[in-house]
Amino acid sequence: MTRHLLSAADLDPTEVTAVLDLAEEMAQVQGRPVKKLPALRGRTVVNLFFEDSTRTRSSFELAGKWLSADVINISAKGSSVSKGESLRDTVQTVAAMGVDALVIRHHASGAPLQATGWIDAHVINAGDGTHEHPTQALLDAFTMRRHFRGQSDAPVATDGSVGTPGSQPDNDFAGRTVVIVGDLTHSRVVRSNVLLLSRLGAEVVLVAPPTLLPSGVSSWPVTVSTDFDEVLPQADIVMMLRVQRERMSGGYFPTPREYTVGYGLTRDRLARLAAGAAICHPGPMNRGLEISADAADGAASLVLDQVAAGVAVRMSVLYNLLGGTDDTGTAARADRAGTPTTNGAGAPR
Numbered sequence: 001m002t003r004h005l006l007s008a009a010d011l012d013p014t015e016v017t018a019v020l021d022l023a024e025e026m027a028q029v030q031g032r033p034v035k036k037l038p039a040l041r042g043r044t045v046v047n048l049f050f051e052d053s054t055r056t057r058s059s060f061e062l063a064g065k066w067l068s069a070d071v072i073n074i075s076a077k078g079s080s081v082s083k084g085e086s087l088r089d090t091v092q093t094v095a096a097m098g099v100d101a102l103v104i105r106h107h108a109s110g111a112p113l114q115a116t117g118w119i120d121a122h123v124i125n126a127g128d129g130t131h132e133h134p135t136q137a138l139l140d141a142f143t144m145r146r147h148f149r150g151q152s153d154a155p156v157a158t159d160g161s162v163g164t165p166g167s168q169p170d171n172d173f174a175g176r177t178v179v180i181v182g183d184l185t186h187s188r189v190v191r192s193n194v195l196l197l198s199r200l201g202a203e204v205v206l207v208a209p210p211t212l213l214p215s216g217v218s219s220w221p222v223t224v225s226t227d228f229d230e231v232l233p234q235a236d237i238v239m240m241l242r243v244q245r246e247r248m249s250g251g252y253f254p255t256p257r258e259y260t261v262g263y264g265l266t267r268d269r270l271a272r273l274a275a276g277a278a279i280c281h282p283g284p285m286n287r288g289l290e291i292s293a294d295a296a297d298g299a300a301s302l303v304l305d306q307v308a309a310g311v312a313v314r315m316s317v318l319y320n321l322l323g324g325t326d327d328t329g330t331a332a333r334a335d336r337a338g339t340p341t342t343n344g345a346g347a348p349r
């Protein structure tokens with residue numbers, strides 16, 4: 001894995017498979033009474049969030065803590081950012097304390113990439129503006145892969161090479177159609193998902209009103225439609241995206257009601273999903289706007305599976321970045337810490 005995780009494009013299909021396979025093992029920790037592994041003991045992770053978050057920040061915090069890292073959270077509100085401190089000064093100040101990884105969410109696209117030029121610590125992009133949200137795409141892929149495999153919370157069979165470069169790319173996504181619907185213009189989730197899912201071999205169909213199609217989408221490896229009803233029956237997964245009214249400066253659609261009629265996953269559309277198709281939403285959801293309660297809470301919904309997957313996938317990402325070797329290239333910290341594993345990779349069994 002690369003030194004930082006800034007984009008879904010940082011991972012080739014073999015690396016994605018390794019992250020997802022290790023996340024399957026990490027997911028077993030979630031079901032234990034004692035949710036703790038010593039793999040990242042002595043490592044320090046800082047969640048630096050300049051934008052609000054419920055899922056991403058708390059799951060990175062749990063992921064770090066369950067791997068025994070020291071984790072602190074800094075948000076713009078309540079920090080010296082509110083006194084006007086710059087991004088660069090904030091990042092360098094936090095890094096100067098000796099942290100190993102910074103998990104950064106920022107309203108400006110490219111902010112985590114900029115940070116990599118200022119500090120030595122590993123940087124993970126936890127969502128930058130309308131650019132990318134790579135760990136969201138990884139947890140979405142994890143959730144979809146489980147659905148395609150018919151899994152609930154059972155671990156995949158492994159040969160002991162989980163999390164190593166020996167992992168084979170997935171073919172779970174070949175021949176699968178993922179329809180992503182909604183406010184594509186303002187969505188970092190769609191950009192990371194298109195990169196990841198197309199690399200894994202899925203057919204990606206994007207659906208939005210013409211006003212919410214991103215510029216340049218014709219060059220993306222996707223099919224584009226403005227007719228949700230036409231593509232709905234093809235979907236193995238329907239991923240609904242939030243209408244991001246806080247990022248909208250003008251009128252992208254006439255009224256919320258008209259948006260729902262054209263692009264909402266309503267009760268009527270729910271009834272027209274193909275058999276076995278599932279529903280994803282990265283959250284937070286605008287119930288009654290892009291998704292009905294029947295769809296969000298029904299049997300086809302994977303929304304809470306996505307939330308649960310967020311912890312396991314972020315444990316895997318943190319372990320992949322921090323767990324194998326330390327920054328001076330010495331022996332694996334997870335092994336030094338005496339991780340109770342059988343594969344020697346510091347992963348749970």
Ligand code: CP
Nearest residue numbers: 053054055056282283
């Ligand atoms: N999906 C997602 O990023 O949610 P949060 O904004 O709650 O982190």
